[in-house]
Amino acid sequence: MLxxxxxxxxxxxxxxxxxxxxxxxxAVIDSRRAIPGSLFIAxxxxxxxxxxxxxDAFQRGASYALVERDVSGLPVVDLRKPDWMQEGKExxxxxxxxVENTVRALQQTARFWRERMKHIKVVGITGSVGKSTTxxxxxxxxxxxxxTLKNEGNFNNEIGLPLTLLRLSEGHQRAVLEMGFxxxxxxxxxxxxxxxxxxxxxxxxxxxxERAGSQEAIFEGKSELVQSLPADGIAIxxxxxxxxxxxxxxxxxxxxxxxLTPEADLWADHIEGLGLEGVRFRLHYKHDTLYLRVPMIGxxxxxxxxxAAAVGLAEGLSWEEIVRxxxxxxxxxxxxxVRSASGALLLDDTYNASPASTxxxxxxxxxxxxxxxxxxxxxxxxxxxxxxxxxxxxxxAAQAADELITVxxxxxxxxxxxxxxxxxxxxxxxVEDTEEAIALLRDRLTENDVVxxxxxxxxxxxxxxxALEAAE
Numbered sequence: 001m002l003x004x005x006x007x008x009x010x011x012x013x014x015x016x017x018x019x020x021x022x023x024x025x026x027a028v029i030d031s032r033r034a035i036p037g038s039l040f041i042a043x044x045x046x047x048x049x050x051x052x053x054x055x056d057a058f059q060r061g062a063s064y065a066l067v068e069r070d071v072s073g074l075p076v077v078d079l080r081k082p083d084w085m086q087e088g089k090e091x092x093x094x095x096x097x098x099v100e101n102t103v104r105a106l107q108q109t110a111r112f113w114r115e116r117m118k119h120i121k122v123v124g125i126t127g128s129v130g131k132s133t134t135x136x137x138x139x140x141x142x143x144x145x146x147x148t149l150k151n152e153g154n155f156n157n158e159i160g161l162p163l164t165l166l167r168l169s170e171g172h173q174r175a176v177l178e179m180g181f182x183x184x185x186x187x188x189x190x191x192x193x194x195x196x197x198x199x200x201x202x203x204x205x206x207x208x209x210e211r212a213g214s215q216e217a218i219f220e221g222k223s224e225l226v227q228s229l230p231a232d233g234i235a236i237x238x239x240x241x242x243x244x245x246x247x248x249x250x251x252x253x254x255x256x257x258x259x260l261t262p263e264a265d266l267w268a269d270h271i272e273g274l275g276l277e278g279v280r281f282r283l284h285y286k287h288d289t290l291y292l293r294v295p296m297i298g299x300x301x302x303x304x305x306x307x308a309a310a311v312g313l314a315e316g317l318s319w320e321e322i323v324r325x326x327x328x329x330x331x332x333x334x335x336x337x338v339r340s341a342s343g344a345l346l347l348d349d350t351y352n353a354s355p356a357s358t359x360x361x362x363x364x365x366x367x368x369x370x371x372x373x374x375x376x377x378x379x380x381x382x383x384x385x386x387x388x389x390x391x392x393x394x395x396x397a398a399q400a401a402d403e404l405i406t407v408x409x410x411x412x413x414x415x416x417x418x419x420x421x422x423x424x425x426x427x428x429x430x431v432e433d434t435e436e437a438i439a440l441l442r443d444r445l446t447e448n449d450v451v452x453x454x455x456x457x458x459x460x461x462x463x464x465x466x467a468l469e470a471a472e
Contacts, residue, residue, distance in 0.1 A: 001169050002113055004064065004091065007039070010112035011105055012079050019091055024064070027106070027166040029159065036061035041102050043159070044068065054096065063093035066102045103159060110162030111193045117168045122194050123311055126179045126187060126225045127202025128218065129356040130304055131156070134202055137296070137308040139176040141325030145317055146173035156180040161190050174315070181221045191228035198314055199225040199253070200236040200307050204243035205356045214384070219243045226251035236310045238303065239264035256314060258306040266310050273299045273367040276337055283309070290319065294326045297335055300360040335361065340468040343447030345370065349454040350461040353379045355389035359396050361454050366400035370450040374401035375437055375464060377455020378408035386410065391417040398423035405429045407437050408459055434460055438467045
């Protein structure tokens with residue numbers, strides 16, 4: 001466990017002997033998550049300033065806080081001064097540690113601690129779609145043999161990943177870390193801190209094209225993971241994605257491919273979607289053939305299973321351990337099935353949306369029995385691919401759904417493409433916000449209806465599910 005002495009050494013290169021006795025139980029940026037003995041990092045932001053919550057973090061049990069400025073009424077040890085050790089005396093908590101920049105201090109500490117914990121192998125995961133689910137399933141597989149840490153939720157950026165690394169302890173053997181991409185150089189920076197030995201790339205889509213500029217730019221950014229791997233590392237690449245296949249030329253690590261064709265090292269066929277009951281498929285690796293049924297929703301989940309199995313193979317797990325991990329209790333992260341007050345089945349996939357993830361959700365909708373209604377909102381951050389992405393979704397919605405409700409200005413493109421693909425006009429409704437969608441659905445759903453609700457996070461599509469879901 002990280003101690004106060006480790007924190008001092010990471011930030012200043014020195015530490016008083018008495019600090020070794022003071023463990024740091026956790027590192028948080030949200031004062032509401034502070035626990036006894038934790039470290040609170042006060043991060044100034046455009047909407048809120050963490051310095052305003054230092055006192056609250058201490059009240060909840062935090063022992064220390066990293067700050068950029070003095071906080072009224074709270075003791076401070078200024079690590080910027082050469083004689084800072086004279087200020088702290090016995091360093092009895094709670095008190096603040098003043099640094100030049102709290103985010104950089106967090107990253108510097110995580111880099112220091114990762115070096116201390118270098119016996120732990122790290123698996124890095126990136127891609128446009130499927131990172132979080134792949135992280136969860138991979139961690140579930142590795143946990144069959146190793147004590148494994150994973151980043152929580154979407155702690156996949158320059159703040160969340162260092163926070164995760166500070167939770168490493170001597171007892172851990174593996175860490176599975178999702179790595180997000182927003183700007184060039186970000187994944188390279190995360191890899192410089194985390195030092196992954198295995199890198200998994202899911203796919204290269206058009207998510208964040210608005211910021212990255214093009215699919216080529218996204219490819220370059222995601223390639224930073226495999227470029228960061230050591231020569232004795234392993235790059236696990238999607239054989240079915242031509243962009244990801246190109247990454248084999250960008251890494252010095254051993255390349256291991258997965259996919260749905262025999263050209264891949266690990267591949268699957270005979271895929272059968274079982275709706276909410278999971279998916280069944282046949283898996284091939286060298287001379288081994290296995291028949292599997294896993295509790296993951298949708299045919300696209302086969303790729304997730306292949307990625308996790310590939311990591312298991314790379315880490316020396318037996319097929320028994322891998323299969324047990326794939327069938328284990330990991331959550332189907334993003335898509336949740338609930339019932340409406342009238343008994344309709346609501347597929348809540350409202351965490352976020354891209355063309356690829358929406359097409360996968362529509363594929364699942366098509367597999368299910370009942371009267372199928374797709375409620376689809378705007379997909380954001382697609383940049384030059386905005387029209388193309390929405391049109392692809394509209395064409396697929398016409399094939400997979402009996403009715404379509406679009407929400408938002410961009411989603412009009414979905415409706416137009418669905419009409420062009422042959423969906424009757426009377427089965428398409430276009431609304432501007434979630435309130436209108438709720439009004440359309442609230443009094444007309446029956447137990448025979450299956451309703452997919454999906455859109456970008458800022459569209460707040462989850463309010464539709466909340467309004468329709470049956471009260472417990």
